[in-house]
Amino acid sequence: MEKLAENKIVEDLLPQKFGRQGQIWVVSLLAVCALGFYAYCRQLYYGLEVTALRDYASWGIYISNFVFFVAISLVGSLITAVLRLTDVHWSTPLTRIAEIIAVSAISFAGLIIIVDMGRPDRFYNLFTHGRLQSPIIWDVIVITTYLFISLLLLYFPLLPDLKIMIAFKERNGKWLQKLYEFLGSFWKNKPEQFKITDKAINILSITIIPVAFAIHTVTSWLFATTYRPGWDSTNFGAYFISGAFLVGAGGVLIAMYVFRTHYKLEKYITDDHFDKMGKVVVLLALVYLYFNINEFLVPAFKMKKSEEEHLMGLFTGEFSPIFWFAISASMLIPIFILVFKKGRKPKWAFFAGILVVVGSWFKRFLIVTPTLLHPFLPMHDVPKSYTTYIPTWEEWAIAGGSLAGALLVITFFARIFPIIPIHETIIETDSHEKA
Amino acid sequence: MKTNENSRRDFLATTLLAGAALAGCGGNPFTPDEVTDIKPSGEMVKLLSVDGEIIEVDKAFLKPVPEMPSVPNAEARIGIPGKKFAMVIDLSRCKSVKKCQSACNHMHHIHPGQNWIKVYPMQESEKTAPYWQPTTCMHCDEPPCVKVCPVDATFKRKDGIVLIDSDRCVGCRFCMAACPYSSRVFNWEEPQIEKEIADKPYSCETSVPQKKGTVGKCDFCPDMVRQGGLPHCVSACPNGVFFFGDILEDSVTNGAETFRFSDLIKDKSGYRLMEDLGTKPSVYYLPPVNRNFPFENNEKA
Numbered sequence: 121m122e123k124l125a126e127n128k129i130v131e132d133l134l135p136q137k138f139g140r141q142g143q144i145w146v147v148s149l150l151a152v153c154a155l156g157f158y159a160y161c162r163q164l165y166y167g168l169e170v171t172a173l174r175d176y177a178s179w180g181i182y183i184s185n186f187v188f189f190v191a192i193s194l195v196g197s198l199i200t201a202v203l204r205l206t207d208v209h210w211s212t213p214l215t216r217i218a219e220i221i222a223v224s225a226i227s228f229a230g231l232i233i234i235v236d237m238g239r240p241d242r243f244y245n246l247f248t249h250g251r252l253q254s255p256i257i258w259d260v261i262v263i264t265t266y267l268f269i270s271l272l273l274l275y276f277p278l279l280p281d282l283k284i285m286i287a288f289k290e291r292n293g294k295w296l297q298k299l300y301e302f303l304g305s306f307w308k309n310k311p312e313q314f315k316i317t318d319k320a321i322n323i324l325s326i327t328i329i330p331v332a333f334a335i336h337t338v339t340s341w342l343f344a345t346t347y348r349p350g351w352d353s354t355n356f357g358a359y360f361i362s363g364a365f366l367v368g369a370g371g372v373l374i375a376m377y378v379f380r381t382h383y384k385l386e387k388y389i390t391d392d393h394f395d396k397m398g399k400v401v402v403l404l405a406l407v408y409l410y411f412n413i414n415e416f417l418v419p420a421f422k423m424k425k426s427e428e429e430h431l432m433g434l435f436t437g438e439f440s441p442i443f444w445f446a447i448s449a450s451m452l453i454p455i456f457i458l459v460f461k462k463g464r465k466p467k468w469a470f471f472a473g474i475l476v477v478v479g480s481w482f483k484r485f486l487i488v489t490p491t492l493l494h495p496f497l498p499m500h501d502v503p504k505s506y507t508t509y510i511p512t513w514e515e516w517a518i519a520g521g522s523l524a525g526a527l528l529v530i531t532f533f534a535r536i537f538p539i540i541p542i543h544e545t546i547i548e549t550d551s552h553e554k555a
Numbered sequence: 556m557k558t559n560e561n562s563r564r565d566f567l568a569t570t571l572l573a574g575a576a577l578a579g580c581g582g583n584p585f586t587p588d589e590v591t592d593i594k595p596s597g598e599m600v601k602l603l604s605v606d607g608e609i610i611e612v613d614k615a616f617l618k619p620v621p622e623m624p625s626v627p628n629a630e631a632r633i634g635i636p637g638k639k640f641a642m643v644i645d646l647s648r649c650k651s652v653k654k655c656q657s658a659c660n661h662m663h664h665i666h667p668g669q670n671w672i673k674v675y676p677m678q679e680s681e682k683t684a685p686y687w688q689p690t691t692c693m694h695c696d697e698p699p700c701v702k703v704c705p706v707d708a709t710f711k712r713k714d715g716i717v718l719i720d721s722d723r724c725v726g727c728r729f730c731m732a733a734c735p736y737s738s739r740v741f742n743w744e745e746p747q748i749e750k751e752i753a754d755k756p757y758s759c760e761t762s763v764p765q766k767k768g769t770v771g772k773c774d775f776c777p778d779m780v781r782q783g784g785l786p787h788c789v790s791a792c793p794n795g796v797f798f799f800g801d802i803l804e805d806s807v808t809n810g811a812e813t814f815r816f817s818d819l820i821k822d823k824s825g826y827r828l829m830e831d832l833g834t835k836p837s838v839y840y841l842p843p844v845n846r847n848f849p850f851e852n853n854e855k856a
Contacts, residue, residue, distance in 0.1 A: 167767050168726075169744035175669065178728045178741060238726015238741065238768030242706075245725050249706040256705035256729055345703065347735045347832050495737045496829065497690065501656070501673040 126546050130284055133538045133545065134291070136383060146531060149524040156521015159514040160235060168238055170514045176499050177492045177509035182236035184484040185519045188367070189229035189526070190263070190339045191360070191480065195368020196222025196270050197332035201325040210396055212548055213388050213540045217375045219274045220539075221368070224529035226267050226335075228522045235518055255341045262334040269328045276317045276324075279307040280543035296536060336364045343487065349419075349427040350491035359411040363480065366404040366450065370476025373397055375530070377470035379539050388540045391466060398464030401476065405451045405458075412447065430494040439490050442482050449479025625778055628720060631759040634712030640775055641715070642691065642786075643798040643807050643819060645841040649674070649687040650794065650848035656689075658791030659773070663762055664748045669740045671773040672788055676852050685850045686843035689796065691788065692717060692738045692773035693828065693836030700730035700739065709770070715802075715837050716775045718759045724769035731770060735829055736836075739772045775799075785810055794847065 138146060163170050173180050199218035203211040234240050250257045282304025289297055307313060340360035343351035353359070376397065380389040419427045420435070434443040454472040457463035463472065489509050493499075499507045511519075533539070596615040604610045625631075656672045665671060671691070678685040694717045701711050708724040711717050731739045746753070746765040753764045760778040765771050776786035780799075784790070789797040790810055800807030800816060807816045819825065825839040 167744045168741070171743075174743065175731070175740045176737070178731045236727070238728070238770075239724065242723070242725045245706045245708075245723055249708075249723060251705060251707050254703050254705040254729070256703070256727060260705075342729065343732075346733045347699065348732070492732065496735045497673075497675055497737050499737075500675050501670045503668040506668075 126549075129545055129549065130542055132385070133388065133540050133542045134285065134288065135535055135538055138535060141382070142531075142535075146528070149528045149531065152517075152524035153521045153528065155517045156519075156524070159517035159521070162514055163235070163518070164240070170512060172509050172512050172515065174506040174509075175502060176495060176506055177489055179236070179488050179492060180509055181485060181489075181511050181515050181519050182232055184481075184488040185522060186229050186232045186236070187339055187360075187484045187487065188481050189225045189232060189522075190335055191364035191484070192368050192371050192477075193222040193225035193229065193266070193270070194332050194336055194361070194364040195372055196273070197328045198365050198368060199372065200273055201328045201332075204321075204325050205329075209548065210393065212544050214372060214376065214393065214397070215277065215544075216274070216537075216539055216541050217379065218368070218372055219270060220530050220533045221371055221375060222270045223267065223274055224526045224533075226263060226270060227529070228526045230263060230267070231525075232519075232522050235522070255338060255345055258338045259335070259342065262331060262338055266328070266331050266335045269324055269331060273321065273324050273328065275303075276321050277541055277544065278537060279304050279313075279317060280309060281538050281541060283307050283309060284542055285538070299536070333361060336360045343491070347496075348491050349424075349430045349494060349496075350487075353415060353419075355411060355414050359408075359415050362404065362408045362411050363450075363483065366401065366408045367477055367480035369397065369401045369404050370450075370454070370473045370480065373401060373469050373473030374477060377466055377473070379534065380466065383534075383539070385540060388545065394466045394469045395461070395464045398458040398469045398472070401469075401472065402455055402458045405455045405476070409451045409455070412451070426496060430491060433490055433494060434486065439486060443486055446479045446483040446486055449475045450483055451479070454479075625758040625760050626781070628722070628757075628759050631718065631777070632710055632712065632720075634714035634716060635777065635781060636713070637803065638714040639802045640694070640780065640837065641800060641802045641807065641816065642694075642775070642789075642838045643800075643814075643816070643825060643841060644689055644691075644838060645796050645798070645823075646686050646688060646843035647841065647846045648794045648796045648848075649689060649843075650851070651676075651687040651854075652793060654791045654793055655788035655797060658787040662776075662787045663771070663774075664746065664752060664764060665740070665771070666742060666744075666746055666765070671738070671740065671771065673737075676850075676854065684843065685852070686846075687850065688840070689788075690736060690738060690828070691838060692775070693736050693834065693838045694775055696835035696837065697833055699733040699735065699832075699834060703729045703733045705729065714777075716777055717772075718774055718777070719762065719770055719772065720759050721757050721762070721766045721769040721771070724766075726768040726770070728770065735832055735834065739770050741770050742767050 159170075171180065171182075196219045199211050200215045204215075234243060237243065246257065246260060250260070252258075282300050285292065286297070286300045286304065292300065337357040337360065340356040344353055344356035346352065373394070376389050376393060379385060416431065416434075420431050423431070433439050454476050457468055457472045457475075462468065493507070493509060593615050595613040598614040599611045600614050600617065602610050602612055651674045653674055656670050656674060659665070659672050660670060663671065673690050675688045675690065676685060677688045694715055696711075696715065698709075698711055698717050700709050701717060704710075705727060706723055706725055708721075709717060709719045709730055726741070728741060731741065742765050745767045748764050755764055757764060757766065758778070760774070760781065762771060762774045776784075779786055785799050785808070786797070789799045792809070795809040795811055798807035798809045798812075798814065798819070800813075802816060805816045807814055807819065819841070820839055823841040823844075825841050827836045827839055829836075
């Protein structure tokens, strides 16, 4: 990083008002959210009837969207915790991006699971009648824990930055000033305070790793604890976690590129960051590919009767276009792009990130629905429409609305708080100078 | 326990006695108003009184006992004491008449198009013989659906029956994913039931009325069993395919024939579906040998 004066860093990294592009972006996201909200009102009124979900395909894109959200939220623990504990410093400017992706995604994971419920009005039953033996209760517990740890990991490093921002009273305006003061007026940059937060962050970084593993392992168990072909797999926990780190890292690549170009942060999110994140993505994609080979090749070698229909549906049957798209978009093509030095330049890396995220979304769909459409006993004695699953506009609108909502949270966060940690950047620059 | 069993008989008899008392004294202050006009028909019926004496009552004074109130849902969770219910389905007798299905759908007010009982045309492989396989809920002794339910809305009773509390179900559909027999159906929209029935409080034992956004499935008709009857599918089947009974009593019946359960399973090589999954179903199948009917599949593919 080139030498930067402290006030220049502050000036560069303070949150900025939405420009024209920003406004259009926010309005379009709001529009998508509104459509999703309207669709959800319809669903509340008419019931899940408005979806294409039926007795066989009883879980669809809501659940795959849920798995996707949980997956992408794991990146918070990867960047903040794993890299921090292994003393990797280049990722410091990316920690807040990763952490807000985590918080936003895990919140919407919780919301979308309520959307999927037939009786959201009875949500409280999970607490009044909850039974520990159900993996759903495990999921509720670990996801809530993960959300709170992530929020704290977002908040503690923000405290010194809040102090910096409080100083810009006029720039902030009344409301933001109040918010900053509410959140951080007690912070005085005292050494004791730093000592406490440093310790807290260290403890949280260690705790969040098993919790992160738990959220996605438990999510995989929602499937793996059943008997169905395609789900009945001991590989599922590791398979889900490796895929989660991959999609999260892909998401960070996208966010890095967007924030860098939009807020002109080239000095802070450098080409070097893309190069290193690109390498991380290649590694993660290779690991995920390894688990995919395990997941599909081993049962395909045996071709048990119950698995055959399901596997052939993926390889050459009705789901094969999505299957091969997902495999190539989420793993093969990004590996091919990012393995080259040129491919790790910001634009290509951004493109690869998009492929990873989109491919991964469809991959989650393939994990959920095809299995349900290949039950042990053949589909029978049901209306014809029960034997297929093509999501309705309401489902797309709600799923899209939740994705837009997650992006909106990230967008507003970047509007209100510095998306690159100011204080930590100053420290890092100083230590570079001394070194 | 004994007093419990007796209480229903007492109740029945008392109702009848009240009717009998009417014959003697018309001005009984406890007489319900609407029965005062009844004229004796002269036709007498013999009845057993509480004291075990045979009494005669004029037929005109007999009043059908109002439908027995179903047990409260808290009791429905425990089950009928001292029982362990099982079903035997004789595949050699089934020709897919589907009377079981229509009776079940009718009695449980199931949504049009959905079925709790499915009759599958089965054929294990190309060269093996096709046959009809009716499936109910298997009422497993290791029920995967009960294991995964987050709110204890679906539960296993001491008498072996697996039921659903539709007033508690949150509609997550994990049980549907967990059930390998695809026996669970979901109320995707407001059930199409007459208002009179829809307004009744939900009973776990009748599974009526079904509720929007919750799961439903075959319940082995414990309400019928409690009254000494048989599940609707058993009585509706014209070919006597379904046998129902109590494993502890070791007897099963289809209404017309009664067998010793263990002998029937032994003699006819009874088996259960997907034994390898370890779910331990309560439904046994007798293989389709020496069939009563040839297999004819006229269903549209």
